[in-house]
Amino acid sequence: MSTPIPPDRRVVTPAFLRGWPLPEPERGDKSARGTVLVVGGSRGTPGALLLAGVGALRVGAGVLQLAGPESVATAVGINVxxxxxxxxxxxxxxxxSDTAVDFLSDLLGSAxxxxxGPGLFGVEETQRLVARLVEKVGQEAMVVLDAYALRGLRPETVAPVAGRVVLTPNVAEAAALLERDRHELDDLAEAARSAAAKYDAVVSLFGHIADPDGRLWVDESGHIxxxxxxxxxxxxxxxxxxxxRGASPAQAACWGAHVHTTAGERLGARITQLGFLAREILDEAPLVLDELQP
Structure with a gap:
């Protein structure tokens, strides 16, 4: 028997999400659904940039811009x-490199x-990059930090975008954010809430979504x-x-987590739980999203 969810936690279900509908674009052109700029990739992990970027398109973003190292950018562009x-x-x-900010100023201001984070490498280099990028994003732009962008992150780095940032750590990255040992994170709800408060950000941690104001949502779907x-x-x-597309940080994190886990459940039923690929989640995501629409 599963542990009951305390009353201060909301369970993310299809019915719950249908009662929290995503914003509908006012116009039919792609600009009405927003522009996503993804900064990431490296010589060894160019695919991470691809997976993240296509993920944004699969849930309806209108325009995608991928900024990657010069050694892989052309290949990424051909594949996306x-x-x-x-x-x-x-x-x-x-x-x-953090000098990439000089090439991205206009795009950072309009996305x-x-x-x-996806595919970046090197803690110190990445933190210099994150700090410079955050200073240049538009005044209303939303920011997502993932992977190496979370390693070595400091609260003051994200202070310029407080209230409009989402952190998507795995358990090891969450432990680093909280300066704890990974084995100390036996309560993921508490860890998500602590990180949200520390960084003034929405935190999505293994199905636990926490808002800095103390709210917590739990998505119980998904599998290994x-x-x-x-x-x-x-x-x-x-x-x-x-x-x-205009979702709030908490709404985007809840909807994104549920689409992700539900897509995985369907792939697990069709292929087997162990063995499907992350790229296959991309194809399943828009189908899940469509079914969740009210």
Whole structure:
């Protein structure tokens, strides 16, 4: 028997989400559904940039811009022909350099959602990049931080975007955010709430979504098969795409988590729980999203 959910936690279900509908675009053109700028990738992990970017499109974002290291940007653009692929300076390790901000200023100021982290490499280099990018995003832009963008993150770094940022850590990254040992995170709800309060951000941690104001939502769907390479990149992209469409940080995190886990459940039933690929979640996501619409 599962542990009962305390009254201060809302369970994310299809019925709950239908009562919290996503914003509908006022016009039919792509700009009405928002622009997502994804900054990420490296020579060793260009696919993370692809997975996150396509995830944003799969939940209805209108325009996708992918900024990756110059050594991989062209290949990423060929594999995601729907996106504007931007080649930016890279570090000696093949990740995005903080000097890339000088090439992205105009795009940072006009994107509705900026996702930073999928596929990046190097803690110190990435934190310099994150700090400079956050300073340049538009005054109303939403920000998602994932993967290496969370390692070494400090509250003051995200202070300029307080109230409009979503963190999507795995358990190890959540432990680092809270400066704890990973084995100390036996209560994920408490960890999500603590991180949300510390960084003044919505935190999506393994089905536990916490708002800085203390609210908590729990998505009980999903299974072990979602713990597969690239799955987190897909989730961060789903959240960014929903933010670009006009969802609030908490709403985007709840909808994104449920679409992600439900897509995984369907793939687990059709393929087997262990063995489906993160890229296959991308194809399932719009079908799940459509069924959740009120």
């Amino acid at each position: 022909p729907e996106a504007l692929a931007l080649s930016v300076p890279e570090t000696d390790k093949g990740s995005v 509705q959602a900026v996702l930073i 098969g979602l713990g597969t390479s690239g799955s987190g990149d897909v989730l961060s992209g789903l959240v960014a795409g929903l933010l670009a």
